[in-house]
Amino acid sequence: AQSVAQPEDQVNVAEGNPLTVKCTYSVSGNPYLFWYVQYPNRGLQFLLKYITGDNLVKGSYGFEAEFNKSQTSFHLKKPSALVSDSALYFCAVSSGDKLTFGTGTRLAVRP
Amino acid sequence: GAGVSQSPRYKVAKRGQDVALRCDPISGHVSLFWYQQALGQGPEFLTYFQNEAQLDKSGLPSDRFFAERPEGSVSTLKIQRTQQEDSAVYLCASSSRGTNTEAFFGQGTRLTVV
Numbered sequence: 001a002q003s004v005a006q007p008e009d010q011v012n013v014a015e016g017n018p019l020t021v022k023c024t025y026s027v028s029g030n031p032y033l034f035w036y037v038q039y040p041n042r043g044l045q046f047l048l049k050y051i052t053g054d055n056l057v058k059g060s061y062g063f064e065a066e067f068n069k070s071q072t073s074f075h076l077k078k079p080s081a082l083v084s085d086s087a088l089y090f091c092a093v094s095s096g097d098k099l100t101f102g103t104g105t106r107l108a109v110r111p
Numbered sequence: 112g113a114g115v116s117q118s119p120r121y122k123v124a125k126r127g128q129d130v131a132l133r134c135d136p137i138s139g140h141v142s143l144f145w146y147q148q149a150l151g152q153g154p155e156f157l158t159y160f161q162n163e164a165q166l167d168k169s170g171l172p173s174d175r176f177f178a179e180r181p182e183g184s185v186s187t188l189k190i191q192r193t194q195q196e197d198s199a200v201y202l203c204a205s206s207s208r209g210t211n212t213e214a215f216f217g218q219g220t221r222l223t224v225v
Binding site: 099102 | 156
């Protein structure tokens with residue numbers, strides 16, 4: 001069985017500061033890892049994915065994520081947060097079939 | 112279409128009623144997924160189609176839940192004899208090849224069972 005853990009329910013950061021949203025995973029075989037963002041009353045939007053290759057993955061809106069196999073982590077990062085980044089972020093893992101999501105982390109960026 | 116379209120956006124059903132939720136995937140997308148998202152939770156997998164074939168229905172919570180995609184395009188999720196615990200947002204997603212490519216999600220249908 002595959003699973004994802006997002007240990008923080010909420011992350012608070014000041015605008016302009018770097019942000020990190022944590023994710024660890026468990027899967028048998030090679031993992032396919034994803035980050036999605038959910039704004040109020042909108043569907044999930046794809047941010048980035050790791051399939052294979054470079055451990056640092058760059059995605060939409062200036063976000064990036066680092067795949068760490070030894071720590072089974074895939075943390076989401078951004079060098080400089082914007083107020084408009086405030087949303088609910090979901091990490092997800094797939095072993096080739098369905099996506100399994102974490103419980104989500106709410107990011108709050110204060111001006 | 113430009114994106115995944117789900118209808119209705121909101122549905123209120125009396126306990127015991129049957130409901131049908133529709134999903135129009137992105138044109139040409141082979142894979143289609145249904146997820147259930149309870150309040151404050153992440154989406155939970157329900158079922159997966161590749162074209163018209165339902166390859167995985169392991170996430171359907173009971174035999175009251177049924178999904179179909181008869182022509183490999185539009186899909187319908189049907190819930191019979193709705194219960195209060197069925198209240199959730201039902202999300203549909205499509206992708207071009209499966210889940211090693213990104214899935215595109217619809218806005219969801221919010222089902223409230225009263």
